[in-house]
Amino acid sequence: MRNLFDPSYSRRKFLFTAGATAATSILLKGCLGNPPESTKSGTSSNPSTGTTANLTAETTPETTSAKLGFIPIFEAAPLIIAKEKGFFAKYGMTEVDVSKQANWGSARDNVEIGSVAGGIDGGQWQMPMPYLISEGLITKNNAKIPMYVLAMLNTQGNGIAIAKSQEGKGISLDMSKAKDYIAGLKKAGKPFRAAYTFPKVNQDFWLRYWLAAGGINPDTDVNLLTVPAAQTVANMKTGTMEGFSTGDPWPARIVGEGIGFMAALTAQIWPFHPEEYFAMRADWVDKNPKATKALLKGIMEAQQWCDKKENRPEMAQILSNAKYYNVPVKILEPMLLGTYIMGDNQPGIEDFQKAAMYWKSPRGSVSYPYKSLDLWFLTESVRWGFLPPSTLENNAKALIAKVNRSDIWKEAAKEAGIPAADIPTNDSRGVEKFFDGKVFDPENPKAYLDSLAIKKV
Known part of the structure; x- marks a missing residue:
């Protein structure tokens, strides 16, 4: 080719x-x-x-x-x-x-x-x-x-935020640790609900990749929702979802307001994505x-x-x-400097290389x-x-x-x-590498698809 x-x-x-x-x-x-x-x-x-x-x-x-x-x-x-x-x-x-x-x-x-x-x-x-x-x-x-x-x-500059009600369930970068828990929620008729800001694009993909890497099928094992970025914090407070994927500063706000924690940064899922x-x-x-x-x-x-x-x-x-983000500087500045409080007993991150570039x-x-x-x-x-x-x-x-x-x-x-x-x-940009060991070679996208266990194609 x-x-x-x-x-x-x-x-x-x-x-x-x-x-x-x-x-x-x-x-x-x-x-x-x-x-x-x-x-x-x-x-x-x-x-x-x-x-x-x-x-x-x-x-x-x-x-x-x-x-x-x-x-x-x-x-x-x-x-x-x-x-x-x-x-x-x-x-x-x-x-x-x-x-x-x-x-x-x-x-x-x-x-x-x-x-x-x-x-x-x-x-x-x-x-x-x-x-x-x-x-x-x-x-x-x-x-x-x-x-x-x-x-x-x-x-970079994105994260996956999780509601405080889900602490201690193994929900982190490696979702294989929470696979049984997620399956149990579905069996009980209360599937895990995760939101993105628009379907079929970036933030939907980050959620799907993260879940699938842990053996969780995003189309059958959880419920995926669309929620505008500015509404994610409010929706998390009211308990209408357990997780969301969106850009900073919204994930960090749930940590700052004590209503949730960070499961993963997209910078961890795919560095410099x-x-x-x-x-x-x-x-x-x-x-x-x-x-x-x-x-x-x-x-x-x-x-x-x-x-x-x-x-x-x-x-x-x-x-x-106010005409831009309308978010306090104390929320914005730490993330811009690569400082993230993860929560749920996960170590914090202080690394400018993990911030948005x-x-x-x-x-x-x-x-x-x-x-x-x-x-x-x-x-x-x-x-x-x-x-x-x-x-x-x-x-x-x-x-x-x-x-x-x-x-x-x-x-x-x-x-x-x-x-x-x-x-x-x-x-x-050459070959891309993901946190779960998968590799995307732009010269052979079919090989990438073939290597993925969970997919629709």
Whole structure:
């Protein structure tokens, strides 16, 4: 099989392949409407830091505005910091609106209608939401809204929180110790209830992987629920669920409020795993290629700022604002520094390498949207029956080639003066290893599926 991530396997060849695939391939929209009027070259000022970027005819954005959505979890930090620290403005995007979304369903609905109808142009997404939206699998009337994945926002920063009523039951990273207990709950007619914030994406996958690694079938042995991130703490208090998977800071809040404990961090399940992504409507990007790169440059600078440990206290102050997370700094700051109180007699964690990272990790670039990681999400979707097995056999390459725009990331990075050493030359991050010993080789996703005992495919 030809190496999907070999740079010599050009985007043009991918697009040719896409045109030859079945009708389920994503249809990309071209530019909509008339070309925007050209803007004058000049200097854009950063109102927060005072730095400027010299804009030329090649880098002056076609528009100064964009509407981006976010969910109040650590994954959104680069978007918020880029706005608050003036990094968007530095590159000419002086009117970027970063707006809180009620939940993931609202974000999907808002990107479906777009900013022209009062929605959003893009923003923060769990994976593989941009693919599902592009394919019309989670949109109204199955409308296909082509999206482009432009950057990964962060790695890690998620956890699995468990209600206090479940202390002493062996619920921890290794769920094999709690397998009999979980089976007993089901037999008694009171199955363990675990929630995620949106089905068939990141946080659903983390729960499923964690349970299945311990020999527990997430589709038959427990009840899985969808609960918006901001409601998870309240629902845990009222006893409507025993566990949930979501991004920081929500898991830590149940520890801080004495209503639960942390069973595992996703950083333990899959160290330096892909978390959430920056993606935009394809028609907006096609119409505004220079503005897209300006947004990316602002996000990249924000990610570098976020990654500095000395900036994390200020970061906590910014994120705590009511219009963003509305969570006390004392809850946010410890997690941003890698301090986690686990509870239920588990040792605490004080390790900055376990915290959310935004620019670099021991696995290399965090911001770069590796296509091999997209392939894992599609493979896991096949594992649980969310996508047909033919996805991997027939059109995964075409889907990834059309949705993942790592080429735009590279262009933006070069324009921003990112050192060549920090710009990946390969779209594969290589072999991925999980806490239970399983291995995902992007050159052979079928071998990964075959190695998994619990699956639907």
